[in-house]
Amino acid sequence: MTAVETISPTSSGAGILGGVSEWLMTTSHRRIGRLLVALSVFWMLIVVLVGTLLSVERISSTSDLVDPTSTTQLFSFFRVGLIFGVMAPMTLGLALAIVPMQIGSQVLAFARAALFGVYLWIFGMVIVGVAYIGNGGPGGGDPQMVDLFLVGMALVIAGLIVVSASIATTVLTSRRAGMTLIDAPIFVWSSLITSISLILTLPVMAGALIYVAVDHSYTRATFGATDGVNAWIGWALTSPQIFLLAISTLGVLAQIVGTMTRGKQPLRGGLFVGIGLMSVALVGTVTQSFYALQLDGELSDIAKSLVPFLFYNALPILGVLIVLGLCLLAMKNEKAKPSAAFVPAFFGVAMVLTGMLGNALLRINNLKLSNTVFEEAVLVYVGYGVILSSLGAIAYFGPRIWGRKMPTMPVIGLGLLGTLGIVLAALPYYIAGFTDQPASRTTGSLGDNSQIWNSVAALGQAIFLLVIVAFVGLVVKSSRDGEIANDEIFETAQANV
Amino acid sequence: MSTTATALNSGPKTAMRRQALVLTGLFSAASAMLMGSMLAIWLQFRANAPLRESSDGSKMLRDWLPENIKIPEVATNTMMMTIVVTCIMAQWAIYSSRRSDSNHTSLALGVVLLTAIAMINAQIAVYMQMNIGVRDSSYTMMFYSITATMTALMVIGLGFTLLVMFRSFASRVSDHDLILAHAVYWYSLTVIFAAMWLVVYVQK
Numbered sequence: 001m002t003a004v005e006t007i008s009p010t011s012s013g014a015g016i017l018g019g020v021s022e023w024l025m026t027t028s029h030r031r032i033g034r035l036l037v038a039l040s041v042f043w044m045l046i047v048v049l050v051g052t053l054l055s056v057e058r059i060s061s062t063s064d065l066v067d068p069t070s071t072t073q074l075f076s077f078f079r080v081g082l083i084f085g086v087m088a089p090m091t092l093g094l095a096l097a098i099v100p101m102q103i104g105s106q107v108l109a110f111a112r113a114a115l116f117g118v119y120l121w122i123f124g125m126v127i128v129g130v131a132y133i134g135n136g137g138p139g140g141g142d143p144q145m146v147d148l149f150l151v152g153m154a155l156v157i158a159g160l161i162v163v164s165a166s167i168a169t170t171v172l173t174s175r176r177a178g179m180t181l182i183d184a185p186i187f188v189w190s191s192l193i194t195s196i197s198l199i200l201t202l203p204v205m206a207g208a209l210i211y212v213a214v215d216h217s218y219t220r221a222t223f224g225a226t227d228g229v230n231a232w233i234g235w236a237l238t239s240p241q242i243f244l245l246a247i248s249t250l251g252v253l254a255q256i257v258g259t260m261t262r263g264k265q266p267l268r269g270g271l272f273v274g275i276g277l278m279s280v281a282l283v284g285t286v287t288q289s290f291y292a293l294q295l296d297g298e299l300s301d302i303a304k305s306l307v308p309f310l311f312y313n314a315l316p317i318l319g320v321l322i323v324l325g326l327c328l329l330a331m332k333n334e335k336a337k338p339s340a341a342f343v344p345a346f347f348g349v350a351m352v353l354t355g356m357l358g359n360a361l362l363r364i365n366n367l368k369l370s371n372t373v374f375e376e377a378v379l380v381y382v383g384y385g386v387i388l389s390s391l392g393a394i395a396y397f398g399p400r401i402w403g404r405k406m407p408t409m410p411v412i413g414l415g416l417l418g419t420l421g422i423v424l425a426a427l428p429y430y431i432a433g434f435t436d437q438p439a440s441r442t443t444g445s446l447g448d449n450s451q452i453w454n455s456v457a458a459l460g461q462a463i464f465l466l467v468i469v470a471f472v473g474l475v476v477k478s479s480r481d482g483e484i485a486n487d488e489i490f491e492t493a494q495a496n497v
Numbered sequence: 498m499s500t501t502a503t504a505l506n507s508g509p510k511t512a513m514r515r516q517a518l519v520l521t522g523l524f525s526a527a528s529a530m531l532m533g534s535m536l537a538i539w540l541q542f543r544a545n546a547p548l549r550e551s552s553d554g555s556k557m558l559r560d561w562l563p564e565n566i567k568i569p570e571v572a573t574n575t576m577m578m579t580i581v582v583t584c585i586m587a588q589w590a591i592y593s594s595r596r597s598d599s600n601h602t603s604l605a606l607g608v609v610l611l612t613a614i615a616m617i618n619a620q621i622a623v624y625m626q627m628n629i630g631v632r633d634s635s636y637t638m639m640f641y642s643i644t645a646t647m648t649a650l651m652v653i654g655l656g657f658t659l660l661v662m663f664r665s666f667a668s669r670v671s672d673h674d675l676i677l678a679h680a681v682y683w684y685s686l687t688v689i690f691a692a693m694w695l696v697v698y699v700q701k
Contacts, residue, residue: 165523
């Protein structure tokens with residue numbers, strides 16, 4: 001083990017400029033990963049704040065907290081920001097920082113390309129943000145800003161593909177001698193699956209985006225002008241695409257459990273299968289289909305819709321259940337040592353699973369849940385579940401990067417509070433969905449008890465926002481003044497768990 | 498007071514195994530998905546185009562390709578043959594590189610470069626001969642979108658060829674993996690172009 005980071009209390013003047021320059025031009029996988037994670041946390045705060053505002057606005061149909069003309073754009077921003085500003089970069093950022101260490105590689109494959117991808121993502125997200133401010137998101141009122149939005153999204157997609165390619169290449173080519181893919185730590189496997197899934201699905205979105213952008217710039221006739229943006233790329237902003245970004249939550253949980261049980265994971269191959277099963281969502285994504293279940297009609301008609309419904313909706317759920325089951329089985333080991341990071345990681349996966357179960361209900365046509373807030377609740381469960389899991393990943397992997405421990409009780413407390421926040425933010429919308437409260441609207445028919453559900457949801461969003469702010473503070477504090485980590489945390493860091 | 502925190506070291510240096518080849522494979526897959534999605538949307542629009550009577554009234558046609566648009570088939574068929582030649586030349590570069598034959602490697606890569614330029618030139622010629630505007634119809638808008646994206650992929654291939662060729666000029670003929678990756682990219686471009694050629698230029 002080597003001292004690889006020196007935390008110096010003072011820096012010289014030239015050192016500051018040099019330090020910034022080093023960060024901007026770095027080829028260190030740790031720094032590139034941390035840059036992406038830090039920026040996704042920045043977007044996380046903005047997105048959850050917007051989610052809180054929208055929930056508060058929904059409490060009363062006469063509320064004027066948000067300009068009524070902006071609500072559609074804010075709902076769209078919440079969705080785009082959560083998926084492309086938070087979930088994707090957070091997942092990939094963690095992989096960039098951790099994966100090379102776990103496979104015993106000193107460097108990231110094509111590190112400069114990965115850094116370039118991060119910059120593409122940064123500029124793309126800034127452009128997307130500016131476009132939204134100028135009323136230019138999908139369905140926006142300013143056509144030039146909508147053009148800008150499309151350009152921004154193209155840059156974001158390109159950046160994420162480049163970063164994903166760098167991660168996948170690292171895993172496939174730079175493992176230490178003798179380490180096969182099945183020997184690789186489970187987080188590495190989940191990162192590989194996520195990266196390849198993004199490499200295969202994001203170009204499909206890019207293809208639609210090119211048509212929409214050219215049409216919007218020239219004719220605005222073929223692809224439905226500004227309203228067509230959502231119609232043609234909307235599939236990438238909902239399930240099953242969001243499930244692909246949740247694959248790494250399984251890797252994080254299994255990794256933490258593996259460390260807790262010192263690598264004594266029964267049926268380890270099952271973890272690989274479970275994570276692989278979740279990637280079945282990929283097929284649904286690239287075909288841009290939801291595969292709904294229709295319970296009316298003849299038995300043969302029901303069976304005809306049941307088979308694809310089960311294949312695309314139940315198999316990913318089965319994958320999550322397999323991983324959860326195996327993790328709980330491993331925990332029965334008497335020598336299992338508790339870890340604070342387990343709490344947010346476990347409940348993050350539980351939230352993702354709840355979202356996936358909700359998605360399965362959403363796809364049963366007879367329940368008529370489409371276009372209700374139920375759909376938004378699925379996104380909140382999955383998206384916030386990924387965030388919670390990421391907090392667990394930071395708590396687990398963080399000390400291995402900056403060499404200082406994070407305090408146990410605050411991490412457990414924030415994990416539990418975060419879970420409470422997610423349940424309060426999303427569960428009321430599951431219920432309100434059955435009372436036909438419409439999605440992406442703050443006015444209109446909100447149902448009889450909608451005020452209660454919306455108040456609870458707003459409280460949940462506020463709690464979750466608070467949890468993120470508190471966790472960021474905890475990370476900053478512990479990385480500066482935390483107890484210096486002893487050798488113990490490194491014991492199993494590169495174990496085959 | 499100690500201010501040095503220890504963190505997990507990255508481990509010993511590992512031998513990189515065929516990084517360029519793997520990255521090219523992933524990029525080729527992404528390119529195929531990109532063009533595949535564009536072709537799927539193209540087919541969807543074509544299938545949903547309204548029906549109209551043919552000019553002699555003998556049959557019903559899909560109102561997809563405007564009557565006044567003629568696709569220059571000689572140029573497009575030549576493009577298809579040229580890209581196959583490009584693959585053969587890329588394979589020749591691999592063959593020569595494995596025998597440490599710097600001259601023939603460079604020559605083969607040079608021919609790849611020329612054929613790639615010829616492809617792009619032919620695409621521009623197709624645009625000029627067709628003389629249509631992006632705004633003219635849904636067809637023209639989609640035609641420019643899909644063919645321009647394909648051309649952009651070829652420009653990337655051109656850049657890749659230039660990179661490999663300069664390395665070859667510098668006598669780095671031991672870059673077998675890079676030359677192999679270069680060929681893989683052109684193979685994948687050929688498959689993608691063949692699909693586009695069939696759907697857009699042959700079936701129209």
